[in-house]
Amino acid sequence: MRILVTGGAGYVGSHVVRALKRAEHSILVVDDLSTGSAAFAERNGVELLEGDVGDAAFLDSVFSDHTIDLVVHCAGLAVVGESVREPDRYFAVNTVGGFVLLEAMRRHAVTRIVFSSTCSVYGVPDSLPVTEETPTRPVTPYGASKLAFEQMMSGYARAYGFRALALRYFNVGGASTEGDLGDLNASGTRLIPNLLGAARRQEPFSVFGHNYPTRDGTGERDYLHVEDLARAHAQAVARLDIVDPLGFGGALNLGMGRGYTVREVLAEVENQLSETLLVREVPRRPGDPPALVADASLAGRILGFRADHDLASIVRSARVFEERERQPGGLLFERERQLQVQVASGETSLRLGEAVVKAGFVDQEGVDKALDIQRDRDGVGEPHQLLGLILLETGAISSAQLIRALRSIGRG
Ligand SMILES: NC(=O)c1ccc[n+]([C@@H]2O[C@H](COP(=O)([O-])OP(=O)(O)OC[C@H]3O[C@@H](n4cnc5c(N)ncnc54)[C@H](O)[C@@H]3O)[C@@H](O)[C@H]2O)c1
Numbered sequence: 001m002r003i004l005v006t007g008g009a010g011y012v013g014s015h016v017v018r019a020l021k022r023a024e025h026s027i028l029v030v031d032d033l034s035t036g037s038a039a040f041a042e043r044n045g046v047e048l049l050e051g052d053v054g055d056a057a058f059l060d061s062v063f064s065d066h067t068i069d070l071v072v073h074c075a076g077l078a079v080v081g082e083s084v085r086e087p088d089r090y091f092a093v094n095t096v097g098g099f100v101l102l103e104a105m106r107r108h109a110v111t112r113i114v115f116s117s118t119c120s121v122y123g124v125p126d127s128l129p130v131t132e133e134t135p136t137r138p139v140t141p142y143g144a145s146k147l148a149f150e151q152m153m154s155g156y157a158r159a160y161g162f163r164a165l166a167l168r169y170f171n172v173g174g175a176s177t178e179g180d181l182g183d184l185n186a187s188g189t190r191l192i193p194n195l196l197g198a199a200r201r202q203e204p205f206s207v208f209g210h211n212y213p214t215r216d217g218t219g220e221r222d223y224l225h226v227e228d229l230a231r232a233h234a235q236a237v238a239r240l241d242i243v244d245p246l247g248f249g250g251a252l253n254l255g256m257g258r259g260y261t262v263r264e265v266l267a268e269v270e271n272q273l274s275e276t277l278l279v280r281e282v283p284r285r286p287g288d289p290p291a292l293v294a295d296a297s298l299a300g301r302i303l304g305f306r307a308d309h310d311l312a313s314i315v316r317s318a319r320v321f322e323e324r325e326r327q328p329g330g331l332l333f334e335r336e337r338q339l340q341v342q343v344a345s346g347e348t349s350l351r352l353g354e355a356v357v358k359a360g361f362v363d364q365e366g367v368d369k370a371l372d373i374q375r376d377r378d379g380v381g382e383p384h385q386l387l388g389l390i391l392l393e394t395g396a397i398s399s400a401q402l403i404r405a406l407r408s409i410g411r412g
Pocket of ligand 1: 006007008009010011012013030031032033034035036037051052053054073074075076077078093097116117118119168169170171172173184185
């Protein structure tokens with residue numbers, strides 16, 4: 001089949017592209033490169049069209065110039081905390097952008113779509129494991145923006161005969177077996193990259209919440225290897241004409257079907273690095289459910305989905321990718337270097353602190369904390385050069401927010 005993968009230059013999307021290529025489909029990628037990397041499309045050997053899924057004229061040219069049988073829609077904004085601070089962008093890209101895509105598909109008579117959804121649509125579930133029957137009650141704009149698109153898809157399925165399947169991912173982790181595809185935006189937002197980052201920088205790791213009703217008091221999540229996830233998309237594409245998603249509610253959970261607590265993931269990282277990390281227990285983050293574990297048995301029955309990788313494999317592959325891409329010239333090295341260049345002026349740094357507070361990305365206390373960390377660090381350039389990077393590493397802001405703040409002070 002000829003498949004358009006939106007967001008195919010991103011973390012999940014690039015793995016999906018590889019899995020679909022393995023299944024002998026021909027692939028076209030549309031991506032605005034806001035968080036993705038053209039290098040991933042290159043490494044996958046696929047054509048990349050740079051543009052926004054919310055741009056109807058651009059999509060018209062894509063669908064007119066190429067024959068497309070099916071769309072896998074991975075493009076989107078995916079940082080939960082950021083969505084709380086900037087709901088407008090999340091609804092604009094994930095919901096309105098999705099609507100523009102569906103309409104373009106309808107105009108060009110492309111009616112098959114597989115969508116990257118999320119367990120955030122469930123919010124804080126009353127009971128575990130989470131099945132597709134669990135009520136959808138998102139507690140963040142991110143979850144709401146994705147659920148709204150799911151609902152739009154099912155409307156199009158009923159009214160216009162679309163074959164539309166939402167895959168609700170739980171926590172995705174790991175990197176490609178080849179070590180050349182991985183998560184470039186995880187710093188500050190995702191557990192495993194954060195643990196690896198804390199170890200690399202020899203800094204304490206903050207555990208949010210230690211009195212949850214779980215085995216060891218820390219939050220429990222279902223982690224799925226990105227290659228298992230990607231393979232599920234190839235299975236979904238293969239089954240879409242055979243099984244009508246409307247028959248089972250249009251959505252499938254994808255997870256390992258078992259949970260790991262923060263302490264258990266920490267122990268795995270320590271085991272692989274043969275070192276003990278310094279841990280700081282800090283209060284829970286509002287809106288974080290104590291535990292989220294998937295019942296992915298429906299995906300097993302309908303797609304033949306099964307998770308082959310375990311937690312050790314997720315951590316190992318993430319480490320290999322990070323080590324490779326942090327070498328000079330690597331993608332993570334280059335991203336960090338570019339940001340360093342952008343914040344490399346004392347005056348800029350002060351203005352940056354003001355800009356991130358003014359934009360509402362982080363409060364003054366967050367900036368002050370970053371400044372404290374900065375003061376503790378010796379020998380890494382001028383202290384003021386690091387403010388942006390520290391805000392990023394500590395998860396106070398996302399890389400997209402840093403770039404926007406830098407642009408607002410004329411340094412982007
Ligand atoms: N990573 C996870 O743990 C996880 C969990 C659940 C769901 N998801 C979903 O999977 C999808 C991919 O997430 P990811 O982790 O790979 O993030 P990512 O940021 O690496 O990938 C998103 C991709 O979409 C592109 N993009 C963003 N806005 C766009 C726009 N308007 N037009 C065109 N391209 C655009 C980005 O450049 C990037 O390449 C998202 O839809 C996300 O909601 C991810």
